[in-house]
Amino acid sequence: MIKRIGGAVLALVSLSALGTACGGDSPAAGGTPTITMGIPGIPPVFVNLMAYVAEEKGYFTANGVKVTLRPLPTGADVGRAIQSRELDGGVVGTSGAVALRASGGSVVAILGNENPSYLIASSNAAVKDCAALKGRTIAVDGVGAPKALSVGTMLASCGLTVKDVKLVNVGGPQSVDAMIAGQVDTAVLHPDELAAVQQSKETHEVVALAKVDPKSHYTMLVTREDELKDGGKRPAWVETVAALHKAITYINDPANADDVTAIAARMTKRSPEISKVALGDYVKLGFWPTDVGLTRERVDKAIEDQVKAGNVPADKTPKYDQFVDATVFRDALAK
Numbered sequence: 001m002i003k004r005i006g007g008a009v010l011a012l013v014s015l016s017a018l019g020t021a022c023g024g025d026s027p028a029a030g031g032t033p034t035i036t037m038g039i040p041g042i043p044p045v046f047v048n049l050m051a052y053v054a055e056e057k058g059y060f061t062a063n064g065v066k067v068t069l070r071p072l073p074t075g076a077d078v079g080r081a082i083q084s085r086e087l088d089g090g091v092v093g094t095s096g097a098v099a100l101r102a103s104g105g106s107v108v109a110i111l112g113n114e115n116p117s118y119l120i121a122s123s124n125a126a127v128k129d130c131a132a133l134k135g136r137t138i139a140v141d142g143v144g145a146p147k148a149l150s151v152g153t154m155l156a157s158c159g160l161t162v163k164d165v166k167l168v169n170v171g172g173p174q175s176v177d178a179m180i181a182g183q184v185d186t187a188v189l190h191p192d193e194l195a196a197v198q199q200s201k202e203t204h205e206v207v208a209l210a211k212v213d214p215k216s217h218y219t220m221l222v223t224r225e226d227e228l229k230d231g232g233k234r235p236a237w238v239e240t241v242a243a244l245h246k247a248i249t250y251i252n253d254p255a256n257a258d259d260v261t262a263i264a265a266r267m268t269k270r271s272p273e274i275s276k277v278a279l280g281d282y283v284k285l286g287f288w289p290t291d292v293g294l295t296r297e298r299v300d301k302a303i304e305d306q307v308k309a310g311n312v313p314a315d316k317t318p319k320y321d322q323f324v325d326a327t328v329f330r331d332a333l334a335k
Helices: 002-021 046-056 075-083 094-102 146-156 174-180 191-198 234-252 254-268 272-285 296-308 327-333
Strands: 034-040 066-072 089-093 107-113 119-122 137-140 166-169 186-189 204-208 219-224
Touching: 034 046, 034 075, 034 234, 046 066, 046 089, 046 234, 046 254, 046 272, 066 075, 075 089, 075 094, 075 107, 075 219, 089 094, 094 107, 094 219, 094 296, 107 234, 107 327, 119 146, 119 191, 137 146, 137 174, 146 166, 146 186, 174 186, 174 191, 186 191, 191 272, 219 234, 234 254, 234 272, 234 327, 254 272
Parallel strands: 034 066, 034 089, 137 166, 137 186
Antiparallel strands: 089 219, 107 219, 119 186, 119 204
């Protein structure tokens, strides 16, 4: 409980501290364009590694843009701060971005991470495959939260539904502690969380979302429509995306694994040992794509899934060409 309260307080401090540094402000002294980017997770989670590598390797500065990274507890918090103009943009879960756009928000996706990292893991040797999950208790982050929402799709791969299991809400990072303490033996985790549990006890992957739903979409880097119009910050976003692409290329190069591991460990506050194992798993997953990461088929499916889940009214669904702007990435690569 203390951690959750602390995170909430930090979120308030982060939002209040944005002040003059955010949305729609003029360039910093000397004419350097500025971007304030929201980052989900306190401490930040692995999806943000491309931004932290770009920062630490000096790619933003080399591209002539000043990017300030602002960690907030969740992607939902990032999305709300973007829409309220407290942030210029940031990383938001695809389902959350779809819901925000459908509710009248002006968010537009300019870069994506398509392959989700959610997986169901178990320390119970008897739980060898998806079918063995029937009747089991599975720890998730909370009702309606991303990990919980992923369970249904993973179970469907073997003909099960959420009614065939018992979901227990223990929070996000707390799932690791609950498994290590033996309070639960099965949970929805990310690769770095699985690596953390494996340091204490034998634990294995049972089913992974990216493997059973290859058309899924995970997160998006979004900004507001006004930021990309004439007089907005489109040139700065082009430079920012170009820097992020450099970072992705650096991350995916095995020769840089030790350096990237060190950056990941500082970002997530996990040990270098855990970070190195997790980094290998994320790279193998194709977590940081070298293209724009906004395939029409995947984004359209994400929108359809939100309608099927009842989270978005069918008559409010965003259209791909309104919701996605791939020209920022195109221009970034042309630099």
